[in-house]
Amino acid sequence: MIGIVGYGSYLPRYRIKVDLIAKQWGADTEAIKRGLMLYEKTVPGTDEDTITISVEAAKYALQRARIDPQKIGAVYIGSESHPYAVKPSATILIDALGIGPHVHVASYEFACKAGTEAMYVAYSLVKAGEMEYALGIGADTSQGAPGDALEYSASAGGSAFIMGKENVVAEILFTNSYTSDTPDFWRREHEFYPRHAGRFTGEPAYFKHIHNAGKNLLEKSGLSPKDFQFAVFHMPNGKFPQEAGKKLGFTKEQMEVGWISPWMGNTYSGSSPTGLSAILDVAKPGDKIFMVSFGSGAGSDGFIYKVTNEIDKVRDLAPKLRDMLDNDKIYLDYGEYAKFRKKIILNE
Amino acid sequence: MLNEMKSRFAGKDVAVIGVGMTKFGELWKKSLRDIFVEASLKAIENSGVDHIDSMYVGTMSGGLFVGQEHIGAVMADYLGVAPIPATRVESACASGGAAFRQAYFEVASGHSEIVLAGGVEKMTDGADVTEALAAAADQEYEVYNGITFPGLYAMIARAHMHQYKTTREQLAHVAVKNHKNGSMNPNAQFRSPVTLEQVMKATMVADPLRLLDCSPVSDGGAAVIVCSVDYAKKLKKPYVKVVASAQASDTIALHSRESLTALKCVSVAADKAYKQAGLKPSDINFAEVHDCFTIAEIVVTEDLGFFEKGLGGAAAENGSTAIGGKIPINTSGGLKSKGHPVGATGVAQIIELYEQLTGNSGERQVKNAKYGLAQNMGGSGASCIIHILEAV
Amino acid sequence: MISPRYHREIPQRYRLEAGKCKQCGNISFPPRLVCPKCKSKSFETVQLGREGKILTFTIIRVGPDKFSKETPYVVAIIELNDGVRLTAQVSDCDVDKVAIGDKVKLVFRKIQDEGKSGLHCYGYKAVLT
Known part of the structure; x- marks a missing residue:
């Protein structure tokens, strides 16, 4: 049996309500809440970035996995906000957590699905027998240009998954990917904010890739939506995943637990992985989880997990996602948020 | 026992025979070397000596403040005394005291007859002063994490307030008293008195310390001429005698200290100094202490043995440390009001002792002063230098 | 922060590695070469x-x-x-x-x-x- 042996998530404590962003730009708050189903989002502290978020998430994953960090043979962090353009994020992580130095490390980038790609490769390396454990992480401190629709959703957080063969808490039954060159969203080298193609990001990009990956995954597995207790999809906002899931035949109830974007925002590479984390916090042995990510550019990764008896032993060994999402929040006003996100022009 | 201690430390008896200093403050038109040379020329003239054999210059950070190191040579050159030996001495904010101590040793040992001990700092040339001063703390384990010097003393203040119920008002009383003294010192940077209310409402710098709890950023220089008592007698000029010179060190990081409310370097150096001089704290008539922040004066006056531990704040409040009080502290205005051009401070303290002990302090004169103590401190208390001078 | 200077403090700053004196058990953070308590020069690395x-x-x-x-x-x-x-x-x-x-x-x-x-x-x- 191969799958997740330890998982952990981390969300910053800071939040901004979408009302304040809408007010700043004279937008219709109610229309945004209704149209995008977004209420508030996480904001990283000025001392937090993809690396610090990954370290905290991976620390919790290690607490749950209860393994010697030295046994981890690979660490991949997927993000579109790696603090360095050139210098791997995970070298810092391994030295912080006592992993390695005999370890494979790289930074992954594939817009919002770099995290699930990291998970997939970690899983595959264990499956190939190359190593006992591998760590895949999706984390981001996402940027959205001021006044752009993305500003309502771009948030911060991440999740880490240790893949292994022993004491598996969620077995990975099937995986797949569906990818094409679809220019819906990008950020050029040296640019601060990403650009996107407006409504083209919807049907031809997000919905097409999620649907085809999801449909193919169901066919590959021979399972149907009713065989699953939970489903989670990439959450660029509150509305899209609900629609994508519904079209594949999943119910609101199946998606409820992993649907965290209305209060978390879009943590990009950490989006569907963090939804998965919220599901693992409550799933029961035998439950099946359907997961499809999406990354602009564009592609979707699909995973089917089956929760094992081990889950009950590990879920209380680290903080739970809903607790981090619902408690100890520090709300920022727009000025503080603009300062935190370095949107104010300063002298060097 | 006392005599044994004394004989072990002392060679020749050492005297201070002349002093000179610049005004402390923002000296926009004067460079680091101008300031030092001005103070030194005054000291040489004041002493009446026709030459000096050697010199020491206390400077905390010529490198960070103005990008100049090799200060000994620079100053000997511009003072026009090259090729005599000239050495820069550094012990952070205690650099001036350390320079004086080296001059004392050189004369006591008989190695030189007349030695100049000076100190200088030029802090207003645009350097990041907060960062430069922070170099006197543990760069890797304090400063790296964002602490500043006001912050370090603020942590001492908060711990002292927590442990001994020292009040915010008591801190303010130190500033009020020192500004009052400084208003009578023509060389002081701030010659304006401040009220308790002004201190209590000043801009917060590092809670609980406010702007008026902090010594200012200053330019300034100070110099004294040191020789043997025998030589001083021949000159037939007023002189004072150095009866103790002591120094101690402690952990560089505040967090590693045994206590966060006591400065061990002060009590250890004081103990040595009192033994050398054969004196008790109660024998001291007045003292210049290192009030880089108001809390420092409170803690230091306790650790010098002037007040019971925890009662330094009350002493500032009830007038014990004012001129005319039980033991006047910082009659010059202290670092707080006179100014704190870091490397010059320790030497300027010696100058105040000299002026008081020779009866030249004008309206801030302490009556019948026989013994004066100067306490100069580096960093958050990682080094301390104490001298006791006696009127003759 | 100059790279070599940053790099050499990583064990302490990232992982809180300290030196535990083998003679008196006193823990020094950051590690030291001489124990400030007993002056021993023998340490083992511990994580705080x-x-x-x-x-x-x-x-x-x-x-x-x-x-x-x-x-x-x-x-x-x-x-x-x-x-x-x-x-x-x-x-x-x-x-x-x-x-x-x-x-x-x-x-x-x-x-x-x-x-x-x-x-x-x-x-x-x-x-x-």
Whole structure:
């Protein structure tokens, strides 16, 4: 049996309500809440970035996995906000957590699905027998240009998954990917904010890739939506995943637990992985989880997990996602948020 | 026992025979070397000596403040005394005291007859002063994490307030008293008195310390001429005698200290100094202490043995440390009001002792002063230098 | 932060590695070559626990240039449960509500940036628990 042996998530404590962003730009708050189903989002502290978020998430994953960090043979962090353009994020992580130095490390980038790609490769390396454990992480401190629709959703957080063969808490039954060159969203080298193609990001990009990956995954597995207790999809906002899931035949109830974007925002590479984390916090042995990510550019990764008896032993060994999402929040006003996100022009 | 201690430390008896200093403050038109040379020329003239054999210059950070190191040579050159030996001495904010101590040793040992001990700092040339001063703390384990010097003393203040119920008002009383003294010192940077209310409402710098709890950023220089008592007698000029010179060190990081409310370097150096001089704290008539922040004066006056531990704040409040009080502290205005051009401070303290002990302090004169103590401190208390001078 | 200087402190700043004296058991953080308690020169490397309490603290309102955009921020002296003391910022807090005795844990955070193009420098900060 191969799958997740330890998982952990981390969300910053800071939040901004979408009302304040809408007010700043004279937008219709109610229309945004209704149209995008977004209420508030996480904001990283000025001392937090993809690396610090990954370290905290991976620390919790290690607490749950209860393994010697030295046994981890690979660490991949997927993000579109790696603090360095050139210098791997995970070298810092391994030295912080006592992993390695005999370890494979790289930074992954594939817009919002770099995290699930990291998970997939970690899983595959264990499956190939190359190593006992591998760590895949999706984390981001996402940027959205001021006044752009993305500003309502771009948030911060991440999740880490240790893949292994022993004491598996969620077995990975099937995986797949569906990818094409679809220019819906990008950020050029040296640019601060990403650009996107407006409504083209919807049907031809997000919905097409999620649907085809999801449909193919169901066919590959021979399972149907009713065989699953939970489903989670990439959450660029509150509305899209609900629609994508519904079209594949999943119910609101199946998606409820992993649907965290209305209060978390879009943590990009950490989006569907963090939804998965919220599901693992409550799933029961035998439950099946359907997961499809999406990354602009564009592609979707699909995973089917089956929760094992081990889950009950590990879920209380680290903080739970809903607790981090619902408690100890520090709300920022727009000025503080603009300062935190370095949107104010300063002298060097 | 006392005599044994004394004989072990002392060679020749050492005297201070002349002093000179610049005004402390923002000296926009004067460079680091101008300031030092001005103070030194005054000291040489004041002493009446026709030459000096050697010199020491206390400077905390010529490198960070103005990008100049090799200060000994620079100053000997511009003072026009090259090729005599000239050495820069550094012990952070205690650099001036350390320079004086080296001059004392050189004369006591008989190695030189007349030695100049000076100190200088030029802090207003645009350097990041907060960062430069922070170099006197543990760069890797304090400063790296964002602490500043006001912050370090603020942590001492908060711990002292927590442990001994020292009040915010008591801190303010130190500033009020020192500004009052400084208003009578023509060389002081701030010659304006401040009220308790002004201190209590000043801009917060590092809670609980406010702007008026902090010594200012200053330019300034100070110099004294040191020789043997025998030589001083021949000159037939007023002189004072150095009866103790002591120094101690402690952990560089505040967090590693045994206590966060006591400065061990002060009590250890004081103990040595009192033994050398054969004196008790109660024998001291007045003292210049290192009030880089108001809390420092409170803690230091306790650790010098002037007040019971925890009662330094009350002493500032009830007038014990004012001129005319039980033991006047910082009659010059202290670092707080006179100014704190870091490397010059320790030497300027010696100058105040000299002026008081020779009866030249004008309206801030302490009556019948026989013994004066100067306490100069580096960093958050990682080094301390104490001298006791006696009127003759 | 110049790279070699940053690099050599990584074990301490990232993982809280300390030196435990083999003779008297005193723990030095950062590690030292001579035990300040018993003068022994023999140590073993240990990793400090991350939980402790605030002994004293300040709120920095005027910071050095490097931290001037972070003000106000709290810096505290923290005593870890194993007795070791260190100086760290207290992050994610209402600066006016921190108190002596507050329980904290150390987390991995970015401490400073070396300008716009230099290194990101990481280490430990405390958060209230």
